[in-house]
Amino acid sequence: MAENKKKPAGMAKPPVPLHVVILAAGQGTRMQSNRSKVLHRIAGRPMLDHVIAAARGLQPQGFHIVIGRGGDEVRSWYAAAHPQSKDVAFAMQEQQLGTAHAVQQAMPGIADGARVLVLYGDVPLIETSTLEDLLAAAGDQGLGILVAEIDNPFGYGRILRRGGKVVGVVEERDASPAQRKIREINTGVIAAPARELRRWLSKVGNDNAKGEYYLTDVVRLAAKDGARIQTAHVDSAEQASGVNDRLQLARQERSYQRLQADKLMRQGVSLVDPDRFDLRGSLLCGQDVEIDVGVVIEGEVELGDHVYVGPYTLLRNAKVGADTRIESHCVVESAVIGRQCSIGPFARFRPSSRLADKVHIGNFVEIKNSVLGEGTKANHLAYLGDADIGSKTNVGAGVITCNYDGANKFRTTIGDEVFIGSDSQLIAPVTIGDRAYIAAGSTIAKDAPADQLTINRAREQRSVPWKRPVKK
Ligand code: UD1
Ligand code: CA
Numbered sequence: 001m002a003e004n005k006k007k008p009a010g011m012a013k014p015p016v017p018l019h020v021v022i023l024a025a026g027q028g029t030r031m032q033s034n035r036s037k038v039l040h041r042i043a044g045r046p047m048l049d050h051v052i053a054a055a056r057g058l059q060p061q062g063f064h065i066v067i068g069r070g071g072d073e074v075r076s077w078y079a080a081a082h083p084q085s086k087d088v089a090f091a092m093q094e095q096q097l098g099t100a101h102a103v104q105q106a107m108p109g110i111a112d113g114a115r116v117l118v119l120y121g122d123v124p125l126i127e128t129s130t131l132e133d134l135l136a137a138a139g140d141q142g143l144g145i146l147v148a149e150i151d152n153p154f155g156y157g158r159i160l161r162r163g164g165k166v167v168g169v170v171e172e173r174d175a176s177p178a179q180r181k182i183r184e185i186n187t188g189v190i191a192a193p194a195r196e197l198r199r200w201l202s203k204v205g206n207d208n209a210k211g212e213y214y215l216t217d218v219v220r221l222a223a224k225d226g227a228r229i230q231t232a233h234v235d236s237a238e239q240a241s242g243v244n245d246r247l248q249l250a251r252q253e254r255s256y257q258r259l260q261a262d263k264l265m266r267q268g269v270s271l272v273d274p275d276r277f278d279l280r281g282s283l284l285c286g287q288d289v290e291i292d293v294g295v296v297i298e299g300e301v302e303l304g305d306h307v308y309v310g311p312y313t314l315l316r317n318a319k320v321g322a323d324t325r326i327e328s329h330c331v332v333e334s335a336v337i338g339r340q341c342s343i344g345p346f347a348r349f350r351p352s353s354r355l356a357d358k359v360h361i362g363n364f365v366e367i368k369n370s371v372l373g374e375g376t377k378a379n380h381l382a383y384l385g386d387a388d389i390g391s392k393t394n395v396g397a398g399v400i401t402c403n404y405d406g407a408n409k410f411r412t413t414i415g416d417e418v419f420i421g422s423d424s425q426l427i428a429p430v431t432i433g434d435r436a437y438i439a440a441g442s443t444i445a446k447d448a449p450a451d452q453l454t455i456n457r458a459r460e461q462r463s464v465p466w467k468r469p470v471k472k
Contacts, residue, residue, distance in 0.1 A: 016140045017061040017114045019194070021106045022051055024121030025068030025093040030245040036073045038121035040249055042256050044280030044298060046077060047124035047243060052088075055119060057128030058135070063088040064106035065121070068096055098212030099188070100204040103197075112195040115140060118215065120188055122243045125256055130239055131189070134232040138191040142228035145169075145219065146189035148240050149233065156185035157216050159231070166231060167223045169216035173209035186216060187240035196227060286322060310344065318349075321357065335367075338374070356391065373416065385409075386428065390416035396440065398423035415450065 028037025038048035052063065067074050067090055075090050082088070091105040103118055110116060117135065119126065130146065138144025145166065147159050158179050160168040169186045170179050192200075200221040206213050222229055234240050238255040241248070254275070261274035269285045271277050276293040283297050286305035294312040301315050304322035309315065311328040318332045321339035326332065330344040334351035337343065342360045350368035355361070359372050362379035370384050373391030378384060380397035386409055387401045399420050401412040410428035414420070418432050421440030432438065433450030441457050448454035 016193075017111075018058060018117060018135070019062045019064060019106075019110045019114045020055040020058070020060045020117045020119060021064045021066065021103055021110075022048065022055070022119045022121050023066050023099060023102045024048055024074060025066050025071065025096055025102055026122065027068065027070070027096070028122070028244070031249075032246075036067075036070050037243070038074060039077055040243070040246075042124045042249070042253050043260075043278070046081075048074065048078075048121040049081065050124040051119050051121055051126060054126050054128050054131065055117065058117070058131055060117070061087070061114065062109070064091050064109055065089070066091045066093050066102045066105050068093050098206065098210070099215035100201055100213035100217060103215055104201050104213075107194070107198050107201065110194050112198070114194040115191060116194050116197050117191045118189060120242060123188070123240065124243065125239050125241070125252055125259075126189065127239060130232070130234050134189060134191055137230040137232040139228065139230070141193050142230055143193075143196070143219065143222045144191035145229065145231050146187040146240070147184055147231045147233055148187055148235075148237060149183050150185055150237055151183065153180075153183050153185045157188075158182035159184040159186060165223075166219060166229045168220035169214075171208065171210070171214060171216065187234060188215075188242075189240075190215070190218070192218070192222075196222070196225070200225075281317075292328070304339065313344070350385075384412075387412040387414065389414040390418065390434065392416055393418040393420070395420045396422035396424065400425050402427045 024038040026037060031037050031040060039046045042050055065088060071092065078088060089109050091109065093102050093105045117131065134144045134146045155172050157169040157171050158175055159166060159182065160170055200218040203221055204213050204217040208214060219229065238252065241252065243249045243252055257278055258274060260279045261271055261277050264283065264285065265271055265274060267285065268287060270290040272291065273293045277291060278296045281297060281299040281301065284302045286303060288305060289303045289307050291309045292311040295309050296314045299317035302319045304320060306323045307320050308325045310326055313326055313328060313330040316333045319336045321337060323339055324337055324341040324343065327344035330347045332349040335349040335353045337355045338357035338359060340358045341355055346363040347361045348366045350366065352369040353367045354371045356372060356374040358375045360377040360379055361367065364381045365378050366383045368385040370387040370389065372389045375392040376389055378395035382395050382399045383401060384395065385401050386403040388411060393414055393416060402425050403409050403412065412426045412428045413431040415432060415434035415436065417435045420438045421442065423440055424438050424442045424444060427443065427445040430444055431447045433448060435451045436448045437453040438444060438448060439453060439455035442454065443456055444454065
């Protein structure tokens with residue numbers, strides 16, 4: 001072409017922009033749910049979010065999510081979850097007339113010169129590398145179809161070939177008995193140049209068993225046009241598997257968790273049982289970390305070298321220093337825990353706490369919005385809320401920081417090497433000086449000075465004669 005000749009030699013042609021269309025208009029009847037199907041979660045995030053994330057890896061120019069009735073929920077979830085994102089558009093498909101019709105709803109937002117990749121909001125485990133393979137196979141101008149070889153192809157569209165070349169896709173319901181034996185199936189994911197796709201879509205009819213406009217008809221139309229049609233194979237069935245009901249959702253959840261577990265084990269993390277491990281977020285581990293059964297990790301969690309996490313512990317947005325042991329049945333939320341600490345069993349951290357090194361927190365201790373210095377211990381049955389505690393302080397069993405007067409919250413300040421006797425209440429705001437001793441059972445409403453024993457009990461101990469009652 002004349003125009004091309006004018007370009008200086010060696011100038012790379014501009015890359016063809018990619019637009020991703022995600023079909024999410026389906027009602028998801030079999031989920032038996034009020035919630036839109038694509039908002040059901042895998043590893044704590046909507047399925048749709050996983051699909052978007054996989055496609056984000058391709059750095060597309062835009063996303064077009066096709067929603068149906070009930071799609072407002074999808075739209076508002078997206079706005080809340082990704083307030084910064086500007087590249088996602090929603091296209092409304094009022095009636096579900098088929099996958100081709102669904103894609104058509106997104107096409108007005110896509111320029112002719114672009115490439116289109118069609119994905120499904122209910123096929124959550126698709127990976128970026130698989131999509132890259134498909135785009136590479138398709139090339140800028142060709143039609144690419146992601147296919148799989150599966151043992152039980154029932155329900156899927158089958159790939160029809162003539163002399164090795166793809167000539168069409170036939171849906172289960174429209175297939176002849178011979179075609180039903182084909183094990184090469186359509187995953188549904190396709191890539192196509194926008195201009196051609198628009199043209200093919202306009203020619204798709206609905207004269208088939210379902211009376212729907214099938215996206216798969218595009219393949220036949222492209223073949224008729226003599227277009228270049230390429231396939232990319234996906235090996236793992238779970239990547240291409242859709243979710244229609246809660247059984248399949250649970251199955252995909254386990255597949256996803258197993259993938260994550262395998263990745264962690266390859267990085268050197270010991271999982272006592274990878275099938276009893278749940279990561280709903282990101283986990284960064286040092287060397288020789290050991291995670292026992294039933295541990296759930298949410299948000300962003302970091303575990304230092306040699307950290308041990310005991311059975312059935314929940315860690316949410318936590319950072320744990322090297323050589324710390326967290327025993328079974330702890331709940332740790334938004335906390336930073338130092339090195340060589342000993343936590344639990346049955347300890348609970350509510351948001352915003354910071355523990356220095358060598359801190360011991362034992363059973364039935366609740367900690368909220370508090371700072372604990374090095375070597376401090378609270379080994380049994382305590383509530384430490386809104387407290388600043390120094391180092392090497394010992395908090396006895398049953399100690400409570402009374403931080404709340406029913407309307408406002410106040411802080412408790414405790415110095416270094418303090419001993420708080422069992423069953424004491426510290427009524428905030430209050431300060432306990434360094435090396436102070438608080439006698440067991442004291443209610444401390446005024447500041448206690450350093451280096452002294454402070455005692456406040458209702459009455460001195462008395463003993464009176466007493467006869468044990470006997471049963472009549
Ligand atoms: C589709 C493919 C089939 C493929 C299979 C893979 C067609 C005609 N068939 O079949 O070849 O093997 O996926 O799983 O494409 N949707 C809309 N609007 C509609 C219809 C569907 O958004 O009008 C969405 C659905 O929510 C779903 C997806 O598109 O997420 C696929 O639709 P579905 O009806 O499940 O297609 P299949 O019969 O599974
Ligand atoms: Ca389906």
